[in-house]
Amino acid sequence: MLWLKAFHVIAVVTWFAGLFYLPRLYVYHADTVDSISIERFKIMERRLFGIMTIGAAASVVFGVAMLLTAPLYLTMGWLRIKLSLVLLLIAYHGYCYKLVRDFAEDRNTRSAKWYRLFNEVPSLLLIAIVLLAVVKPF
Template identity: 55%
Template sequence: MLWLKAFHIIAVICWFAGIFYLPRLFVYHAMAEDQATRNHLKTMERKLYRFISPFAVLTIVFGALLVAPNIDYYLQAGWLHLKLLFVIGLVAYHLYCGHLVKIFANDNNQRQHVFYRWFNEAPVIALFAIVLLVVLKPF
């Protein structure tokens, strides 16, 4: 069980590292004025998204494996239900980032860098909520 927990935490850290950095690349991309810089950022965005996507899957798989042995307890744990809502939100955020990677790859971005600066804050809120829920188990 400790191995699963360790791998779950490692996958979460890797996923979040990318989910924090990818929108920052979007900020730079939206601000870029020359095509060479935009092309370089397209490559970085594509490679980072491909790198973090398996960690998103591993996070969910290891999390599910941690819950499975004590499913009766977790079905009653309100904190876990709320945590899972945040995880679902993060998965949606991750998928939307993939959509944005394609938009930037096709030079179809219509948003300014300010949007992406605010967009970049959403996973921070989710991270705080998830960690507090897991550690404090308030209900």
């Protein structure tokens, strides 16, 4: 169980490295006009999305493995709320994919300011999920 938890946390850190940095790339990309930089951003975004998807998949696999090892977790209030927030995080991840596609096809319509705000969402989810997982308030 402790091994699963350790790899779960490692995978979550990998996932969040991407969730924090990919929207930052959108901020810079949205303000860029020269074609060499634009093409470079497209490559960086595609690769970072791939790495963070591996982190996301591994987080879910190790998390579910812990639930299978100890199904009693599912009766706990904190875990149920945590899983609801994880679903929001997965939806955010999916939306990041749509944005990578939009940028790749030069179809972005949003401003850098919008991406700055969008960039705050994973921080809020991270704080809520980690507090639930560590403090287990109910």
